[in-house]
Amino acid sequence: MELRPDVVQAAVDGDLSAQEQLYREYAPRIQAYFLARGVDDAEGLTADVFVQVLAKLSGFVGGPMGLRSFIFTVAHARYVDRVRRRRREPRLVALDDWEDAGMIEAAEEVSLSEAANVVELLRRLPEDQREVVALRVIGDLSLEETAKVMRRSVGAVKQLQRRGLLALRNELEGGEAS
Amino acid sequence: MTTESHEELLRESGLDPHDNAGLKVALGRLADLPTTVEPASFASVLALRAQGPMPSRSPRTTTLIVGAVIGLGAGTGMAAAADLLPESAEKFWNEIFPDLGPFSDQGSSLPLRPAPSSTTPVQVSVGLPLAEQTPGPWRVQTPSAPSVTSAPSVPLVVRPNVGVTVPEVVPSELPIVVDTGTGEPVSVPEAPPTTGPPVVPPGQSETKPGQGTGRGNQPPGQSEPVADAPGRSGEAPGQNKPDKQDKPTKGGKGNGKPENSTDEVGPHASQDLGALG
Numbered sequence: 001m002e003l004r005p006d007v008v009q010a011a012v013d014g015d016l017s018a019q020e021q022l023y024r025e026y027a028p029r030i031q032a033y034f035l036a037r038g039v040d041d042a043e044g045l046t047a048d049v050f051v052q053v054l055a056k057l058s059g060f061v062g063g064p065m066g067l068r069s070f071i072f073t074v075a076h077a078r079y080v081d082r083v084r085r086r087r088r089e090p091r092l093v094a095l096d097d098w099e100d101a102g103m104i105e106a107a108e109e110v111s112l113s114e115a116a117n118v119v120e121l122l123r124r125l126p127e128d129q130r131e132v133v134a135l136r137v138i139g140d141l142s143l144e145e146t147a148k149v150m151r152r153s154v155g156a157v158k159q160l161q162r163r164g165l166l167a168l169r170n171e172l173e174g175g176e177a178s
Numbered sequence: 179m180t181t182e183s184h185e186e187l188l189r190e191s192g193l194d195p196h197d198n199a200g201l202k203v204a205l206g207r208l209a210d211l212p213t214t215v216e217p218a219s220f221a222s223v224l225a226l227r228a229q230g231p232m233p234s235r236s237p238r239t240t241t242l243i244v245g246a247v248i249g250l251g252a253g254t255g256m257a258a259a260a261d262l263l264p265e266s267a268e269k270f271w272n273e274i275f276p277d278l279g280p281f282s283d284q285g286s287s288l289p290l291r292p293a294p295s296s297t298t299p300v301q302v303s304v305g306l307p308l309a310e311q312t313p314g315p316w317r318v319q320t321p322s323a324p325s326v327t328s329a330p331s332v333p334l335v336v337r338p339n340v341g342v343t344v345p346e347v348v349p350s351e352l353p354i355v356v357d358t359g360t361g362e363p364v365s366v367p368e369a370p371p372t373t374g375p376p377v378v379p380p381g382q383s384e385t386k387p388g389q390g391t392g393r394g395n396q397p398p399g400q401s402e403p404v405a406d407a408p409g410r411s412g413e414a415p416g417q418n419k420p421d422k423q424d425k426p427t428k429g430g431k432g433n434g435k436p437e438n439s440t441d442e443v444g445p446h447a448s449q450d451l452g453a454l455g
Binding site for chain 2: 043047051121138166172
């Protein structure tokens with residue numbers, strides 16, 4: 001369900017209640033997007049996105065659809081920032097995970113029964129394919145909107161989408177076979 | 179995204195939905211990924227926003243921000259923060275907590291006000307620069323346990339940019355001391371607030387002597403952001419001064435690592451967003 005245009009406009013005009021509606025509508029989707037991208041602190045990064053979105057909201061033009069695209073553009077940018085930063089930081093691993101490191105292979109063979117498994121399968125896809133699938137499925141963005149967020153051509157996004165879905169299907173079939 | 183949309187997605191990619199039922203189900207699960215966004219977290223977003231510009235654009239911001247949001251249930255709460263710009267803080271306070279009395283700003287720090295019960299969860303929101311520079315663990319100290327900064331009842335685990343949750347804290351006249359892990363605690367003055375700025379540990383803030391604005395009660399040079407300088411660190415190697423009053427027992431390592439050497443190299447993706455909105 002999309003926000004009504006008048007709610008979007010009220011949020012743009014600084015109405016706090018409208019901004020809260022905006023947050024309630026989109027924050028879960030953004031968090032899901034980050035979860036699908038494998039962000040360990042999806043909640044924190046989601047808050048980060050909305051701090052930036054609210055700061056940039058004044059003067060926004062584009063209606064509900066444009067707003068959704070804008071929010072995911074910010075989310076994508078924050079994700080890219082996070083990835084760049086993380087590449088230069090040591091990775092933190094919870095002690096439990098570290099102790100269970102030898103069990104990972106066995107865990108991956110668990111059949112697909114929950115959303116978490118889909119996310120796990122999605123993480124095996126190349127980065128750009130994952131991005132397209134996440135933006136299209138979780139963000140509910142069109143091909144054009146996805147292309148704009150990723151700064152790719154629509155054709156390129158379509159190709160990535162096809163490859164991503166095929167790869168995901170292969171992963172699914174692999175999981176079922178095992 | 180609806181089931182029809184998933185089918186359309188498959189067709190766009192040249193895949194027959196009927197032959198790819200498993201994939202369609204997987205997409206459905208992905209679209210319905212469960213999340214944990216709570217209504218009250220919007221207050222945290224507003225608190226973070228009130229703290230000023232996004233730290234990612236100025237990673238070496240000098241202002242050390244320690245804010246706090248005391249949850250009283252969904253949609254209501256109390257807030258206090260150090261180093262908020264007075265006008266931002268007042269606006270934030272009045273808009274979000276209109277029923278909690280007038281905003282009081284006696285300096286650059288705001289008081290934490292008493293929560294209704296000693297078991298009220300307290301969330302301490304830590305500004306992103308500090309949280310990123312010092313991943314934690316952090317601890318909070320309260321008057322009820324003035325000398326026990328590592329008490330199991332008040333552990334803090336920083337969640338950068340969102341805050342930390344204190345399971346049980348006595349908020350009455352709450353001077354919070356957050357051990358940043360560098361051995362230098364950051365104080366949020368107890369109510370009524372003192373007039374000085376919060377204690378800023380060496381290395382946690384970059385200052386340019388003499389170039390501060392002197393805004394509010396902050397002396398010049400205490401709060402102005404300094405442009406990022408890769409490789410520079412405000413923390414000298416081996417700095418590890420314990421708190422004079424309450425010696426932290428853990429988290430006191432100061433490794434002198436130039437934290438901001440990990441800041442952005444190259445342009446921020448987020449900086450490319452200027453054309454939007």
